[in-house]
Amino acid sequence: xxxxxxxxHTNEHHSSIKPKQMxxxxxxxxxxxxxxxNVVTTTRIVLAIPIAWLLRQGGTVEILWAxxxxxxxxxxxxxxxxxxxxxRQSSVAGALFDLIADRILIVPALILSIAxxxxxxxxxxxxxxxxxxxxxxxAGDLTILAGxxxxxxxxxxxxxxxxxxxQIAKITYSLQMLTVVVSVLGIGSGILxxxxxxxxxxxxxxxxxxxxxxxxxIFTS
Numbered sequence: 230x231x232x233x234x235x236x237x238h239t240n241e242h243h244s245s246i247k248p249k250q251m252x253x254x255x256x257x258x259x260x261x262x263x264x265x266x267n268v269v270t271t272t273r274i275v276l277a278i279p280i281a282w283l284l285r286q287g288g289t290v291e292i293l294w295a296x297x298x299x300x301x302x303x304x305x306x307x308x309x310x311x312x313x314x315x316x317r318q319s320s321v322a323g324a325l326f327d328l329i330a331d332r333i334l335i336v337p338a339l340i341l342s343i344a345x346x347x348x349x350x351x352x353x354x355x356x357x358x359x360x361x362x363x364x365x366x367x368a369g370d371l372t373i374l375a376g377x378x379x380x381x382x383x384x385x386x387x388x389x390x391x392x393x394x395x396q397i398a399k400i401t402y403s404l405q406m407l408t409v410v411v412s413v414l415g416i417g418s419g420i421l422x423x424x425x426x427x428x429x430x431x432x433x434x435x436x437x438x439x440x441x442x443x444x445x446x447i448f449t450s
Contacts, residue, residue: 259322259381266318269309273330276302277337284341284413292347295338296414302334303406321391325377331402332370338409339363347412350419355426359412362426365433366405372437376447383450392444401436404429 261267276298283295309327313319340363342348348359355361383389408425411417 259325259384260320261322261326262318262320264318265316266309266313267323267326269305269312270323270327270330273302273305273309274333276305277334280334281337281341284338284345287345292345292413296410299334299338299406299410299413303410306331306402306406324391324393325381328373328377332374335405335409336367336370338413339366342409342413347415348422350415351423351426352419354419354423358423359426362408362430365430369401369433369437376444379447383447389447389450392440392447395436395439395443397432397439398436401429401432404432 280295280298280302283291283298286292306327313323343359343363352358380389380391404425408422408429411422411425
């Protein structure tokens with residue numbers, strides 16, 4: 230079951246794809262092509278490195294730049310989806326790569342922003358701040374990665390379809406990223422940050438439920 234959002238990538242031969250899932254024929258290796266779409270996705274992974282370094286430094290200027298780079302990296306999530314559709318460069322491998330890139334971006338930023346105390350403004354409004362939010366988000370991300378690896382393993386020997394992200398999953402990822410950006414840049418008051426955290430928790434749980442119903446076969450079939 231996959232929890233976080235990304236663009237719906239489809240196979241390059243649109244006639245072979247079901248509307249709500251992405252299929253991969255038995256024995257077909259997942260090949261990631263070097264094209265404009267995947268270069269943009271790679272940019273998100275590359276930017277995760279300086280973002281993590283800047284957050285680790287913990288200075289005011291460094292944190293400001295980390296927030297700016299987070300926004301730029303977040304923007305590439307929409308750009309690669311647009312390019313995939315416009316240039317017809319969509320693929321199952323690209324979809325999986327996109328999901329992995331999202332995790333590489335958000336998880337280190339989340340952990341390091343906690344380490345330098347950027348979530349403290351919401352402390353009064355969220356018990357055990359920010360761990361209820363963090364645990365749920367990271368648990369969702371680990372489930373995504375487990376689903377990806379399970380799919381890759383199983384598709385080597387038989388046909389299996391990869392569940393496309395639901396609309397609520399796309400909204401969930403946007404909320405999670407917005408919450409991190411607000412925390413890192415210190416936008417607004419602690420009330421705003423806490424409200425976003427609670428909203429993101431609700432949507433993450435709803436997204437989890439939607440994929441539990443839609444994509445549990447990745448683990449059980």
